[in-house]
Amino acid sequence: MKPRYRALIWEQSRTAGVLCFVIVMFTLLLQASVFGDLLWQQTLFQDAVHTARMATFWALLLAAAVLLVRQDGHAHLALDFEPRLLHLPAKTVPVLTIVFSTRVLFLFLLGLILMITYRLFFGQSMELQYLVVTLHVYACAQALLWVRHSITGLNYTVPLGILGMSGALVFFGVEPNTLAEIAEQVWNWFTHPPSLLLTLPGALVLAARGIVWQRRDERHGFPPADEALAWLHEIRSVRVYTFESPLEAQLWFEQRRVGRLLPALTLLFSLVFALLFTVLPNLAFDAHTRYWYAPFAGLLAAAIICGRIGLRPRSRFPFHRPQTATMAALSILLIQLRGLFFCFLLVSGLSVLGMLLSGYDGVLMVQMLRMGDLDWIGTADLVLRPAFAVTLIAWALLWISTLPFLLPTLAVFIAFFIIPDISYRYSLGWEHVQKIEDYLMDKGFMLPIICLVFYIAGLTLVLVLKKGLYAPRHLFWGFILLQSISLVLLASTPYLGTHFFAVLACLTIAAMILLPLTAAPLSILHYRLKA
C-alpha cells in the first residue's frame, strides 16, 4: 500500500477511534450502572435488560451521528466531505473508500464491543438488528450528505416523490394498511444483516459519484430548493429596513436568526419521534399513548438544541454594536418566547392528532364528548394542560446551556444524588446518608429541586447585581412578577394556601420561569468577553 493511503488510514483511524473509544467508555458506565442496580436488587431483571439494551442502541446511534459531523476550520459543525481531502495528491475514490470504510469499521467494532459487554453483564445476547440498523442509518445518511451538493434537489424531490407515490397508490385503491405493511417489510429488510451487503457498497458508490462530481464542479439533478424558489425572491420587492430603535433592530435580527428554528425543529422532531415509535414501538414508554406524547418529546428535544444555538451566535457582529448584554439577552428571550407560543399551539394540535391516532385514548375522548360526559372546556383542559406543562419545561430547557445555570446544576445534582447514592451503595460509612435518602424518599424529589432552583436563582441574582446588568428597580419588578406567577400557580393547585410544600413548589416554578431573565444576560456577557 502506498504511504499516502497508509497515512490517511492512520489519520482516519485516530479520529474515529478516539470518538468510538469515548462512546464505549460512556456506554460501559451506563451498562455497569444498570448492572449495579440489578446487583443491589434496585430493579427487575427484565427492566434492567431493556434499559441497558436501549442505552446501547442510543449509544450506537450517537456514534453514527458523531461520525457524520466534524468541525471545520472555524470550529463550526460541518457535514460535508472535508475539502482538504480533495486536495490531497491521491485519487478521489480510494480516499473516499478509506474514509468511509474506516468509519464503518469503527462503528462495527464499537457495536461488537458493546454487545460483548452486554452479554458479560446480563448473560444474554443482544439482537444483531440494533447494530445492523445503525450501520444502515450511518451509511445512508453519510452517502446523502456527501452527494447533496452534486446531486441537487434531493432534499425536496425525495420526500415529494415518496408522498406522491403513496398518494398515487391510495388513489388507485391500495389500502393505507397495505402501505404500512410495505413500509414494515422494507424496515424488516433493513434489520437483516445480509442487506448490509447491498447498502454499504451502494452507499459508497453513491457517495463516490457525488464526491467525484463535486471535485469536477459538476452538478446533476433538479435545481436546488433555493434556486427553485428564486423566482419568489425576484418578484418580491426589496424591503427597506428601517427600525425605530436598537431593540427593534435586535429583535428583528434574533427573529431572523433563531425565531423560526424552534417551531421548525419541534415539527421535525415530532415527526421523527412519531416515525421512530411506528417502526420501533419498543422505544416508546407506552405504546398506547406514543403518538400523543411524540410532539411533546419533539418540543423538548428542539428546546435543548435551540437553547444552545440561541445563546451562541456564530457571528460576533451584534456584539460590536453599541448595546448592553441585557438588551441582547432580552431580545433572544422575547423571540424564544414568541417561538415557544407558536410551539405551544403546534404541540397542542399535534397531540390531539396523536391522541386520535393512538387509538384507545382518542376513541374514549370522542365517545365521552358524544355522550356528553366531557364538554369542550374539559376537552381543551385535557389537551392544553399537558401541552402547557411541556412548554414550561421547554422554556427551562431553552436556557439550560447558560453557564451560570448549567455548572451549579451539575454540581448540586452530583452533591444531592450521585454522591449519596454511590456512598450508600458501596457502604462508605456515611451513616447520615441513609437518613438523607429516607428523607428524600419521604418528601419525594421536591426538596432537592427546590434547593437547586433557589441556589441557582440566588447565585445569578448576586452576579447580575455585581455586574450591574439590572438596576435595583428592575429587580423590584421581577420580585412582583415572581409573586404574581406564584399566586396564579398556587390558585391552580388543590392545596390553596394550606400546604407548605405547595407554596414552596409554586415559588420554585415561578423562580424557574423567571430564572432566564438573569441567567441569559450573564451568559451573553460571558460570551461577549470570552473571559
Place this chain on the structure above:
Amino acid sequence: MTEAAGLESVIEVRDLVRKFRRKQALAGVDITVPRGVVYGLVGENGAGKTTLLKHILGSLRAQSGSVRVFGMDPVKEPVAVLSQLGYLSEDRDIPGWMRVGEAIGYTQAFYPGWDEAYAESLRERFELDERAKIKTLSRGEKAKCGLLLALAYRPPLLVLDEPSSGLDPSARHDILEAIVRTVADEGRTVLFSSHLLDEVERVADVVAMIHRGKVVFEESLDSIKARHGRLLVSREEEDGPAPELPGLLHASGGGREWTLVCEGELDALRTEATARGLLVLEADTPSLEDVFLARVAPGKRKGTVS
C-alpha cells in the same frame, strides 16, 4: 515613550498583558493613539495585533494593565465606547444570511448619527447590490460592505483590522488612500492593523510595531525613517563575517558587497563606515519593510533596540 503622547489621545493602552493558556499574546503593551491621526499597527501574523484591537473594542478583558478609549474602559462601558467607534473585523463577520440592505438597516438603528446619503454614496461607490446576500459576496465585497457599515455614521474613531486583506489593488487604493485619508483629514482618528507594510507606509502618520506581544517601537513615520539608514558597502576582503557598524540591525549580502540596515543618522553611519575601511556605494533611508525585517525577521536580527 512617544512623541504622539503629547497630543490629546483617543486610545491609551498601558502595560496590557494577555495570555491564552500558555501562549503570551500580549506582554506589557503600551500605546497611545492621538486624535486625528492615521495610526498603523504592524507586525507578523500572530504578533498580537488582533488581540490588542479586541481589547480596544471591549471584546477581551485586560488580564493586567489598562485600556482606555475616549477615557473610558471599553469592557465596563461598551455602549458608550462602541457608539463612537466604527469597526471592520478581520474575518468580516457580518452574518451570511443577511442581505446588504438588511445589514445597513440593522446597523443604522444603533447609531443616531447615521448619514443615509453618505451610506448610499458609499454603497454606489463600492457597487454593492442591496439585495445581495452577504454569503454570496466575494471577500473584497464583504470588506467593502463592512467598511460601509463602519463608516456611515462618521465615527470619531475608526478601527480597521487588516482592512486590505483579500482586496484587489484598486479596492485597496479606494479604502486606504481615498477613504482612510479623508477620514483623517476630517479630524477623525483611524487605527488600522496590517502586515502589508507598503500600504502602512503610504497612509500612516504614526506606526507601532508589535513583535511577540511587545511594542518594538511607536513613533511617527518620519521619525522612524530619520532614525534608520541603509548602506550598500564594499570591502576589500572576499571572505569573513558581515561588516560591523554601531547600531547594526541587519546585514545581508556576501563576499565583498553587503547591505547594512542600521539605527542611526545616515550621515553619521556613512562617516563611521568610511572610518572602518568600507567603501559606501549607496546610502539611503530604508523603507518601513526594511526596518521591519531588520528588527523582527527571525534568524536575521543583529540586535534589538527598545
